[in-house]
Amino acid sequence: MLEMLPYPSGKLHMGHVRNYAIGDALARYMWMRGYNVLHPMGWDAFGLPAENAALKAGRDPYEWTFSNIAHMKSQMQRLGFALDWNREIASCEPEYYRWNQWFFLKMFERGLAYRKEALLNWCPECATVLANEQVVNGCCWRHETTPVEQRAMQQWFLKTTAYAAELLNDIKELESGWPERVLAMQRNWIGRSEGAEVDFSLPGSAEKIRVFTTRIDTIYGATCVILAPEHPLVKELVTGEAERLEIKEMIDAAARQDLGNLEKIGFFSGRYAIHPFDGREVPIWIANFVLLGYGTGAIMAVPAHDERDFEFCRAYGIPVVPVIRPVDGPLADGDTMAEPYVEYGIVENSGEWSGLPSAEARKKMAAFASAHGFGTEAVTYRIKDWGISRQRYWGTPIPIVYCPRCGAVPVPEEDLPVRLPLGLKITGQGESPLKRVPSFMNVACPKCGEPGTRESDTMDTFVDSSWYFYRYCDPRNDTAPFDSAIVARWFPIDQYIGGITHAILHLIYSRFWTKVMRDLGLITNNEPAKNLFTQGMVLKDGSAMSKSKGNVVDPDDMVDKYGADTCRLYTLFAAPPEKDMDWNESSVEGQHRFLTRLFRFITCNAGRPGDGGSRDGDRQGLRKLHHTMRKITNDFDSRWHFNTSIAALMELLNELYQLEARLSTKAMNEICNCVTLLLAPFAPYTAQDLWETLGHEGPVFRQPWPMFDPELAKEELAEIPVQVNGKLRGHIQAPFGSSKEELQRVVLANEKVKPFVQGKQIVKVVLVPDRLVNIVVK
RNA sequence: GCCCGGGUGGCGAAAUAGGCAGACGCAAAGGACUUAAAAUCCUUUUCGCCGCAAGGCGAGUGCGGGUUCAAGUCCCGCCCCGGGCACCA
Secondary structure (H helix, E strand, O other), rough: HHHEOOOOOOOHHHHHHHHHHHHHHHHHHHOOOOOOOEEEEEEOOOOOHHHHHHHHHHHOOOHHHHHHHHHHHHHHOOOOOOOOOEEEEEOOOHHHHHHHHHHHHHHHHHEEEEEEEEEEEEEEEOEEEOHHEEEEEEEEOOOOOOOOEEEEEEEEEEEEEHHHHHHEEEHHHHHOOOHHHHHHHHHHHHHHEEEEEEEEOOOOOOEEEEEEEEOHHHHHHHOOOOOOOOHHHHHHHHOOOOHHHHHHHHHEEEEHHOOOHHHOOOOEEEEEEEOOOOOOEEEEEEOOOOOOOOOOOEEEEEEHHHHHHHHHHHHHHHOOOOOOOOOOOOOOOOOOOOOOOOOOOEOOHHHOOOOOOOOHHHHHHHHHHHOOOEEEEEEEOOOOEOOOEOOOOOOOEEEHHHHHHEEEEEEEEOOOOOOOOOOOOOOOOOOOOOHHHHHHHHEEEEOOOEEEEEEEEEOOOOOOOOOHHHHHOOOOOOOOOOOOHHHHHHOEEEOEEEEEEHHHHHHHHHHHHHHHHHHHOOOOOOOOOOOOEEEOOEEEEEEEOOOOOOOOOHHHHHHHHHOOOHHHHHHOEEEEEOOOEEOOOHHHHHHHHHHHHHHHHHHEEEEOOOOOOOHHHHHHHHHHHHHHHHHHHHHHHOOOOOEEEEEHHHHHHHHHHHHHHOOOOOHHHHHHHHHHHOOOOOOOOHHHHHHHHHOOOOOHHHHHOOOOOOHHHHOEEEEEEEEEEEEEEEEEEOOOOOOHHHHHHHHHHHHOOHHHHHOOOOEEEEEEEEOEEEEEEO
């Protein structure tokens, strides 16, 4: 049982409470069912807010983080979450992050960690680089109104693209246990696209322009080749100073604006490329809508059959040449067509391929290109390598030393961890804070011993959370990240629970890390978690709770006012766990009322002397009890709709108050015991208290889960609704398994039903055994 | 634009395999207890119509069609809301 570990921001919020209340109910239920449950907790303790606190309040990030951890831990304990604190980890401790560094070195050895200069997203507000995943609508994910800028920097990358195909294919393994929504988002993020790469050669040069296309069948309609402004060849093709400025402006403008509705602009480079199929010379353009980061950073423009190319070419007067016609129609006229024809069809005006259907032409033309050495079938992914460098202090130092002679040298394993120096003054200026710590920076090259300098950037905190759950299995290991044999016993995670917000970032990095660890021979599982559950958000007045909106409900206040059990019960009752829920305080009081009512019932009736019961009352009480046990067990075993489980307990209690005087001592005791056990996963404090009141000892959640007896849960008579022409007209009671003839006789004799049937012809009698009778009359 | 969710009383919701729509809770109204209040308990509460009343009749799950003895649930076509992706060649 694993819930996503929190960032120690200071206080728990209601989203945490909900997440952990769900997980805790399940963990307790599984214990009671006799499973050996590992239910750990830790802290995603590196990150920007610690530095911001240092900046704003002068707090030391280390001290700030650990005082937050202490507070949040006490909150969790107060809420009564049954967590194994012996396995607690905090990612900012060297005992933990040294293994981040160790993994980095392993990836470096295998070429999975590399350094390159790249244009990266720079948030002026954070003064740091952002991962693509952290850019929302062209703005920073933390400063949603701050546009991201482009800067070229030397950055460390992890080669997630090396696992792109596997990350996509293995989604199959997750289909039964992960929400379809999350898988869809991941598929989309990985973005596999099948097509071909084709070279357009440059006259009088060895250079070629390689383009990626999914529609090689349209290649005879290519009327120009377009390069992304950042494309390396642009520097060679464009020599004029004015043009170069224009390109620079294009890049900056693209970075400033929302990419979606950027106007397509471009210009002719003055050069031509040779069409590989028909040898035509086509002009080379440079345009802002071609992305360097996707495919080859260059395209062939086929305006007749692509919407973007059409828009661009029409705007710049580049010819439109249709080469695909609909299966049942003629070829369009390029000069007059108002929109491109983007469907598949029949290839025309394309030399020997004319007459072929698109699908066939795609394969054959790619094979031809391949055979003649100017192209190949190709698969492109949208997912990019993971840039992990952050110009930040409060993160894992990247274990690299730069030596003037040897270059980037990995720190030897035995020298790990590269410790983060403590007691630093944070200024919030752009460069990495570590640069200003000479005792950290200056170090001998591990290879040649000459003076070198350390890498001053730290790792993205998503690194910390990519593998933390493995560490829970063996949290104090100081010779390896964990013992593989111990991990093999527990993994994969049976149930992971967390917010939908992590559907791509954390969950895709974790999957990547798992695959890398598997290839390192550390683990045997292919995926980190068999089952994933994403709980809904906790809202207040229809929007997410946030300090800026001033609508935050503090769990501490709730616990002070109503107690932990009420707080937990409410988060489980207000909505099914996967749905967003709106916080409603008066509804919280309802849960409190229920708990007091239940408490009163049991304390008043526990060990009640005498035997005032009746056979009938006992039977009715036990029937309702077993019915409730069946309902709740069922909810736990299938879809976790604890709102209905709690409603069932309420129903039971309502009925018990009706039956109170008619229950024997024996039945009453059994009922009180079982109700207490049924309550235990949701409201552990109250349940424990009641358990002791009932004269028992020891933890209530170490008791076996009360299993229902199907016979006892059964009603004696079935209450069967009777319809006439599909409209409800009455009810009858009949023994279970009554025959059609019997039922029909009873139904037709029924006073309520008679008037609707009399004088009419019975066409048909529909009978669902024990459930419904419908008489069709004319 | 594409891909996911979702739309049921005044509100949160329930109806798990096509079979009694609105369980359970909140809020509201009335009543009991109380000097009073709180707490607690009881009653009413989808809408419209008929009835002094017990009760009865009709409509009703975003809209329009369809399948079926029977549709909140299945099919077709729309509308609205939320989320994700969005020049991905």
